[in-house]
Amino acid sequence: MKFTKRQWMTLLVIGIADFCNAICVSLQAPFYPQEAEKKGATATEYGLVFGIFELVVFIVSPFYGQHLNRIGPKVLFNGGIYTTGVCAILFGLLDKVEGHYPFITLSLIIRVIEAMGNAAFLTASFAIIAKEFPDNVATTFASLETFFGLGLIVGPTVGGALYQIGGYTVPFAVMGTALFLSAIMTNFTLPKHEQGTDVETGSSIWATLKIPGVLLAASSIIVTSMSIGFLQATLEPHLRQFGLSPIVLGLMFVINGGTYALSAPVWGWLCDKYIPPKTVTIIGTLLVAVGFCLVGPAPFIPINTSMGVTICGLVLHGLGMGAQLVASFTDALRTSIAYGFPNNLETFGLISGLWTSTFALGAFIGPSVSGILYDSIGFRPSSMFVVGVHLVVGFIVGLFLMCTRRSAQYVEMKDDKIGNGDLHAGESKSGTISISESIRSIRSVANGISIERSRPPGMNSLIACNSYKSQAWPRKDANGLSMGPYSYSYGTIDARRNGGATYLQGVA
Structure with missing residues (x-):
């Protein structure tokens, strides 16, 4: 894979942030229950402190996803890391809180806010991956998941070691600061994407x-x-x-x-x-x-x-x-x-x-x-x-x-040699395009998407199809439109000289 300098830097900083973030959200597992029991908390109560994290992520992630374009992925990404880092440091100060109910209440509040930051960070990072690596989404997503997975593995081990060295506060202070510093680094390194409006209705x-x-x-x-x-x-x-x-x-x-x-x-x-x-x-x-x-x-x-x-x-x-x-x-x-x-x-x-x-x-x-x-x-x-x-x-x-x-509802048909001139010649000779002569490759979207190999590498290879949005003319403007034997009722035909590709797009 040949990545640009911008892509390599994006991959590096998100990987580091992924690793530090995973450590911060998992490092308390070996020693928090013991600390909570010292304050008089039951297993049900401190179990809720762990469980509410995932519940909040489940609730707020769709909201972040729907408003990502208006907020901006970089803003959401950095805001999520800052929030998670600060909450990790605050969580390390809970041993100073006296009393059973104040301890559990503050634990829940901090954990809820930390979950909101974590959800923002993850949602934005996945979107940035899809935007920056359109031709290698699965590979880059998997590579960053490796960093996150390693962080989840290392987290409890690092947390336990730092707890043994310096007590309850040290693990959160060290890793929270590390995550905060990674947020500063990503702020200067991550590419900025144009902000727009919210996701369109529907x-x-x-x-x-x-x-x-x-x-x-x-x-x-x-x-x-x-x-x-x-x-x-x-x-x-x-x-x-x-x-x-x-x-x-x-x-x-x-x-x-x-x-x-x-x-x-x-x-x-x-x-x-x-x-x-x-x-x-x-x-x-x-x-x-x-x-x-x-x-x-x-x-x-x-x-x-x-x-x-x-x-x-x-x-x-x-x-x-x-x-x-x-x-x-x-x-x-x-x-x-x-x-x-x-x-x-x-x-x-x-x-x-x-x-x-x-x-x-x-x-x-x-x-x-x-x-x-x-x-x-x-x-x-x-x-x-x-x-x-x-x-x-x-x-x-x-x-x-x-x-x-x-x-299969859609096929892509390509011929490097067919252009507008060849199209008209073919039609004048036989009245229709000879499909057997013009098709060099046909790939269906039975598995989800058709990939257009003839596009330049810089262009996104995902083709929106099987929808009225993909027609050359909106249906409402197509009344009376006819191209020989073709009309909007049966599909659209778009002959292009760019790459010599001819596409027949069927309307579902």
């Missing part, structure tokens, strides 16, 4: 969810984050039978996250170059399902729980996570544009908000459901819940692929 997150392909991508995100939350809440009790030391137990939590961080760029490269995103999604659902069958293992597997089998299951889970999360963002973006959404920052913001929101929803549901199931029936039977929802999503996506391949 182009809301609900409008995108009405598209079947986007709804399936959102479902994939939800079940994937549910699987992550499921293990966060139940893996430690499940492994107590082995009497593991804290260090080894911590490493067990790193296995799936580390595998995800390492495999995400590979999945992104495959989505961009070789495999359709929905196919990658199906592969991911199967990997997660098989992985959870081994972690337990499943009740129908006649073996006892063992460390070796559990580790294999966690590795497969990490591979499946990478496949689903990377493919879902790319798929939702391509599919929404293929269904007529504008190929601009507004749509990028909507899909970014959708991804962030649905991931947070799954992260909120996962631990809640897993706790109830674990208390009721134990880990091995309850793990079948994750297996079941992934197999259902994979089956529906597979069925969707088969149906859309049978009834």
